[in-house]
Amino acid sequence: xxxxxxxxxxxxxxxxxxxxxxxxxxxxxxxxxxxxxxxxxxxxxxxxxxxxxxxxxxxxxxxxxxxxxxxxxxxxxxxxxxxxxxxxxxxxxxxxxxxxxxxxxxxxxxxxxxxxxxxxxxxxxxxxxxxxxxxxxxxxxxxxxxxxxxxxxxxxxxxxxxxxxxxxxxxxxxxxxxxxxxxxxxxxxxxxxxxxxxxxxxxxxxxxxxxxxxxxxxxxxxxxxxxxxxxxxxxxxxxxxxxxxxxxxxxxxxxxxxxxxxxxxxxxxxxxxxxxxxxxxxxxxxxxxxxxxxxxxxxxxxxxxxxxx
Amino acid sequence: xxxxxxxxxxxxxxxxxxxxxxxxxxxxxxxxxxxxxxxxxxxxxxxxxxxxxxxxxxxxxxxxxxxxxxxxxxxxxxxxxxxxxxxxxxxxxxxxxxxxxxxxxxxxxxxxxxxxxxxxxxxxxxxxxxxxxxxxxxxxxxxxxxxxxxxxxxxxxxxxxxxxxxxxxxxxxxxxxxxxxxxxxxxxxxxxxxxxxxxxxxxxxxxxxxxxxxxxxxxxxxxxxxxxxxxxxxxxxxxxxxxxxxxxxxxxxxxxxxxxxxxxxxxxxxxxxxxxxxxxxxxxxxxxxxxxxxxxxxxxxxxxxxxxxxxxxxxxxxxxxxxxxxxxxxxxxxxxxxx
Numbered sequence: 096x097x098x099x100x101x102x103x104x105x106x107x108x109x110x111x112x113x114x115x116x117x118x119x120x121x122x123x124x125x126x127x128x129x130x131x132x133x134x135x136x137x138x139x140x141x142x143x144x145x146x147x148x149x150x151x152x153x154x155x156x157x158x159x160x161x162x163x164x165x166x167x168x169x170x171x172x173x174x175x176x177x178x179x180x181x182x183x184x185x186x187x188x189x190x191x192x193x194x195x196x197x198x199x200x201x202x203x204x205x206x207x208x209x210x211x212x213x214x215x216x217x218x219x220x221x222x223x224x225x226x227x228x229x230x231x232x233x234x235x236x237x238x239x240x241x242x243x244x245x246x247x248x249x250x251x252x253x254x255x256x257x258x259x260x261x262x263x264x265x266x267x268x269x270x271x272x273x274x275x276x277x278x279x280x281x282x283x284x285x286x287x288x289x290x291x292x293x294x295x296x297x298x299x300x301x302x303x304x305x306x307x308x309x310x311x312x313x314x315x316x317x318x319x320x321x322x323x324x325x326x327x328x329x330x331x332x333x334x335x336x337x338x339x340x341x342x343x344x345x346x347x348x349x350x351x352x353x354x355x356x357x358x359x360x361x362x363x364x365x366x367x368x369x370x371x372x373x374x375x376x377x378x379x380x381x382x383x384x385x386x387x388x389x390x391x392x393x394x395x396x397x398x399x400x401x402x403x404x
Numbered sequence: 405x406x407x408x409x410x411x412x413x414x415x416x417x418x419x420x421x422x423x424x425x426x427x428x429x430x431x432x433x434x435x436x437x438x439x440x441x442x443x444x445x446x447x448x449x450x451x452x453x454x455x456x457x458x459x460x461x462x463x464x465x466x467x468x469x470x471x472x473x474x475x476x477x478x479x480x481x482x483x484x485x486x487x488x489x490x491x492x493x494x495x496x497x498x499x500x501x502x503x504x505x506x507x508x509x510x511x512x513x514x515x516x517x518x519x520x521x522x523x524x525x526x527x528x529x530x531x532x533x534x535x536x537x538x539x540x541x542x543x544x545x546x547x548x549x550x551x552x553x554x555x556x557x558x559x560x561x562x563x564x565x566x567x568x569x570x571x572x573x574x575x576x577x578x579x580x581x582x583x584x585x586x587x588x589x590x591x592x593x594x595x596x597x598x599x600x601x602x603x604x605x606x607x608x609x610x611x612x613x614x615x616x617x618x619x620x621x622x623x624x625x626x627x628x629x630x631x632x633x634x635x636x637x638x639x640x641x642x643x644x645x646x647x648x649x650x651x652x653x654x655x656x657x658x659x660x661x662x663x664x665x666x667x668x669x670x671x672x673x674x675x676x677x678x679x680x681x682x683x684x685x686x687x688x689x690x691x692x693x694x695x696x697x698x699x700x701x702x703x704x705x706x707x708x709x710x711x712x713x714x715x716x717x718x719x720x721x722x723x724x725x726x727x728x729x730x731x732x733x734x735x736x737x738x739x740x741x742x743x
Binding site: 116117118119120121124215217219222223224225248249250252254255256257258259260264267268271272273274275 | 588676698
């Protein structure tokens, strides 16, 4: 977000865009109450929130743009092992504490030829509430079947165990112990090993391209305005070019603003964010996946729906 | 909030100095209460009042913000707040947090107090003057390090490094519930946190204790030595009894800081909500302040209110601790080192 702000401001001198990183829930709330002109959120608006937004948007439509796509990596720290194949049920059992050793038959079965030590597994989760946890638990729930008895939530549902604040905290905790495993934004994997997850019959490594493909192949939530590109990520894609363990953040605004200047500013800023330049800026600053050209075109069409005056 | 300059000051001379000294008039005559005198009196009075107003405002704010959570049923909060899942009531959420807060602070105090007394005695009665002032300076420097730096050091250096030590402790002393193993790897556990907290509260306990020990009347010390006491016996019979209440109040000040410490705990501890005494297992305890810092950014309005309720609990606990320390000091004023 900061990269976008500075990029946009340097391209448009005399303009200041402010962004207050207060968390997705509060951001949406403040947007709905009209206190801010746009919001960034790790989740799209619910139907109830869309109804509330009618007033804020002067009876216009809501603009929701998937602007930030980040693959979530399942990273681990295990001496001598850089890459592992894992499927949904195995990941679920590891994070639920049901599989406790790295040489467990369930892991060995998926990794022929990899020499697994008998080290104890230490799963590490986020101790703060986060969109990353929300998306990770959604993926596990969709792929693990009965092995994962919890509902998706931004609070990690399994009690106890190791945890840390933020993706950097988790990454550092993974590095600090032997036999640790956790889920982190892929940009922070660094020297850690990371798992290939089972997609269809293949095992797919996380990559910006595969993450963007997963978003592109998922369906837009139906029954909403054309400017509202909310995406229900299909966690059970079978196409091996996709990596469905992915987090999508949205920029949220209105098609109609009371003030023409505000409309022009929001439109300009959103156009920049979904443009190639904006997406490249995010990719180099945060390691996110640039939007696919198809999605970027759709997003630009949504931005064009913002009425000037 | 818990360590104000006023608290570290030695108490003012006791009013019970005996009838032989004439009592000063309560207020100067009207003629003198003019100009700067009067202005200064108003200034001092309003400064004192301001503190009370600020305190009342904080308490009122916490109460006002936490009201929705205090008046909602547990199931209502659980349906709206994600971190409240599986809790039956606000009390069931608050209980383990209070327990964790007190446990972390108590362990930190148990580590820091003997160490601080040792350092204070060394600087006041054993060390050559040069060394003593150097050591005092170094200890004071510890107080100047920001807590986020302690947190980084604890999480990046101490937790991985100390893991083998904790493993050894749990192997040898694992039969004590406190040290139940196997020790977590990395050691993001309460004992590591308490160790860092101990280092953080060491300066204040040491500084206050040293001042109190230095106040021991020379006559008492010389009398003890003249009776043939060794230096250790002199300290045991003269210095320690004299400084006891001062040390207690110093420890209470340290406890206040340990209770409210946030960043270091957030960064080092793997939190969990249980009533567990296991200091070497991950995901067992959590402190109130760290929990607020962790859950605040993504909390919705009722979640925020729930966090404010835990903040109110912390406010009350800290206040009780400070009042208790005042009471301990006030009860034994005659030994408190100011006379």
